[in-house]
Amino acid sequence: MKELRLMKGNEALAEAAIRVGADAYFGYPITPQSEVIEYLMANRPEDRTGMVVLQAESEIAAINMVYGAAGCGKKAITTSSSPGISLKQEGLSYIAGAELPCVVANVVRGGPGLGTIQPSQSDYFQSVKGGGHGDYKLIVLAPNSVQEIVDYTKLAFELAFKYRNPVMIQSDGIIGQMMEKVELFEQMPRVEPDYEWATIGRKEGKPATFVTSLQLKAEEQEKVNLRLQAKYREIEKNEVLYEEYDCKDAEYLLAAFGSCARITRKAMELARKKGYKVGLLRPQTLYPFPVDAFNKIAYQVKGILTVEMNAGQMVEDVRLAVNGKTKVEHFGRFGGMIPNPDEILNALEQKIIGG
Amino acid sequence: MTEEIIIAGFGGQGVLSMGQILCYSGVMQNKEVSWMPSYGPEMRGGTANCTAIISDEAISSPVLNTYDTAIVLNQPSMDKFEDAVKPGGLLIYERNGMTRKPRRTDINIYAIDAYEASVKMNNTKVFNMIVIGGFLKIRPIIEMDNVVKGLQKVLPERYHHLIPLNEEAIRKGMEIITVEHKLN
Numbered sequence: 001m002k003e004l005r006l007m008k009g010n011e012a013l014a015e016a017a018i019r020v021g022a023d024a025y026f027g028y029p030i031t032p033q034s035e036v037i038e039y040l041m042a043n044r045p046e047d048r049t050g051m052v053v054l055q056a057e058s059e060i061a062a063i064n065m066v067y068g069a070a071g072c073g074k075k076a077i078t079t080s081s082s083p084g085i086s087l088k089q090e091g092l093s094y095i096a097g098a099e100l101p102c103v104v105a106n107v108v109r110g111g112p113g114l115g116t117i118q119p120s121q122s123d124y125f126q127s128v129k130g131g132g133h134g135d136y137k138l139i140v141l142a143p144n145s146v147q148e149i150v151d152y153t154k155l156a157f158e159l160a161f162k163y164r165n166p167v168m169i170q171s172d173g174i175i176g177q178m179m180e181k182v183e184l185f186e187q188m189p190r191v192e193p194d195y196e197w198a199t200i201g202r203k204e205g206k207p208a209t210f211v212t213s214l215q216l217k218a219e220e221q222e223k224v225n226l227r228l229q230a231k232y233r234e235i236e237k238n239e240v241l242y243e244e245y246d247c248k249d250a251e252y253l254l255a256a257f258g259s260c261a262r263i264t265r266k267a268m269e270l271a272r273k274k275g276y277k278v279g280l281l282r283p284q285t286l287y288p289f290p291v292d293a294f295n296k297i298a299y300q301v302k303g304i305l306t307v308e309m310n311a312g313q314m315v316e317d318v319r320l321a322v323n324g325k326t327k328v329e330h331f332g333r334f335g336g337m338i339p340n341p342d343e344i345l346n347a348l349e350q351k352i353i354g355g
Numbered sequence: 356m357t358e359e360i361i362i363a364g365f366g367g368q369g370v371l372s373m374g375q376i377l378c379y380s381g382v383m384q385n386k387e388v389s390w391m392p393s394y395g396p397e398m399r400g401g402t403a404n405c406t407a408i409i410s411d412e413a414i415s416s417p418v419l420n421t422y423d424t425a426i427v428l429n430q431p432s433m434d435k436f437e438d439a440v441k442p443g444g445l446l447i448y449e450r451n452g453m454t455r456k457p458r459r460t461d462i463n464i465y466a467i468d469a470y471e472a473s474v475k476m477n478n479t480k481v482f483n484m485i486v487i488g489g490f491l492k493i494r495p496i497i498e499m500d501n502v503v504k505g506l507q508k509v510l511p512e513r514y515h516h517l518i519p520l521n522e523e524a525i526r527k528g529m530e531i532i533t534v535e536h537k538l539n
Contacts, residue, residue, distance in 0.1 A: 006382055032394060117394070178417045179375065179390035181382055266416035340420040
């Protein structure tokens with residue numbers, strides 16, 4: 001039976017990780033993400049499913065523990081917030097290079113540097129464009145409710161194993177800290193890994209399994225890059241998720257992701273009350289980006305305003321997608337400040353409707 | 356029905372739990388709810404607040420800048436949120452520790468001596484439940500039965516023997532809240 005609870009986003013993520021049958025969580029506390037590891041420690045998943053929960057000595061150690069677990073075919077997850085996620089970038093690049101599955105959640109806070117502990121979306125570039133080195137991509141999911149935190153934790157593991165690629169859940173201080181009603185899925189069993197690529201002991205008659213991101217010969221490394229690129233094209237073809245609100249008759253479009261999309265939706269309602277025909281397009285996957293959806297609606301609307309809790313990051317992908325077909329502007333608050341619906345409506349009137 | 360509430364006061368007054376109890380009770384009454392704390396570098400004695408939204412419809416933004424109801428439990432909170440109440444909305448304040456009265460004339464204003472009442476009940480911990488009682492008297496959006504069910508959900512089982520005391524505190528709040536300014 002499905003179960004209804006009132007939970008914080010961070011707690012819901014932790015519970016979903018247990019229920020999806022994850023084998024291991026490695027993490028290190030940082031605001032506004034600490035409830036994930038607190039919940040896991042308090043709930044003792046080792047007694048429920050045998051899942052390992054370990055507070056590592058640092059974020060770098062945690063991501064490398066994930067690397068090791070993933071190499072053995074285990075379902076492993078780590079979570080952190082912006083400065084901690086920066087520390088994990090080397091590990092993420094290695095895991096992407098070695099083509100291993102894992103899930104990482106970033107409960108984003110304002111930056112740069114240690115920044116602030118308040119919510120932000122300023123890590124969009126880092127997640128979507130590759131925060132580590134090398135030509136790699138993370139699959140990036142952007143939940144906008146506690147329910148989506150739960151659903152996407154499950155989806156993240158599915159995609160990670162389907163493509164043998166790290167998946168990033170892009171949460172933030174709002175989604176992590178807020179409480180909402182949430183429907184939990186039933187406990188799924190942990191499974192013994194039986195993958196050819198997993199280093200789980202050499203089987204009789206089979207060649208040894210190597211997990212590495214090192215190819216000293218350029219010819220070999222290019223083959224790896226080509227294989228990765230082919231995989232990314234598949235992901236772009238199959239895994240795009242987005243949601244449209246009131247787009248059918250829209251003359252103007254708002255675009256926002258995650259928590260900011262919730263606030264922007266309120267702004268959209270205010271705009272509709274004022275008589276403007278405004279729609280909202282919300283990318284649920286930041287990579288792969290809903291390029292076709294934006295491209296299509298660009299023919300219909302007179303302008304697009306992206307609303308982000310950053311200085312203008314997703315706006316670049318929207319501009320690339322619409323390729324000059326319509327005007328694209330950005331409105332943002334940053335440094336931990338949250339835009340309010342009135343100022344979003346004001347920006348829409350100034351930059352798009354009147355501009 | 357949509358009720359957008361800000362609850363603000365000192366850390367330690369039970370501000371965050373008040374919002375959670377209202378939301379849990381709302382869930383028991385099949386409402387949509389959202390609860391968002393201020394989670395700055397707050398500590399006991401500092402200021403704390405939370406936004407609680409209880410609605411019949413899906414809730415868009417969990418973060419707001421104006422509210423139907425502000426429940427303010429200290430002077431800095433009144434200073435910060437009095438102007439954020441929507442015209443025609445509701446302001447409830449705790450009298451103890453306030454240095455001035457609210458100034459708005461376009462909203463409904465009620466006062467409660469919840470601290471004094473909690474001292475009389477020999478349990479200052481039920482202070483926030485008395486305030487909830489006052490709020491529910493003015494805005495009966497949730498039935499008492501569902502508040503009790505909400506408490507059963509919020510409180511760990513070892514504290515369930517305290518539920519009757521909390522219920523008493525809620526009823527006390529309903530009795531003692533007084534009107535200061537009422538719109539026609």
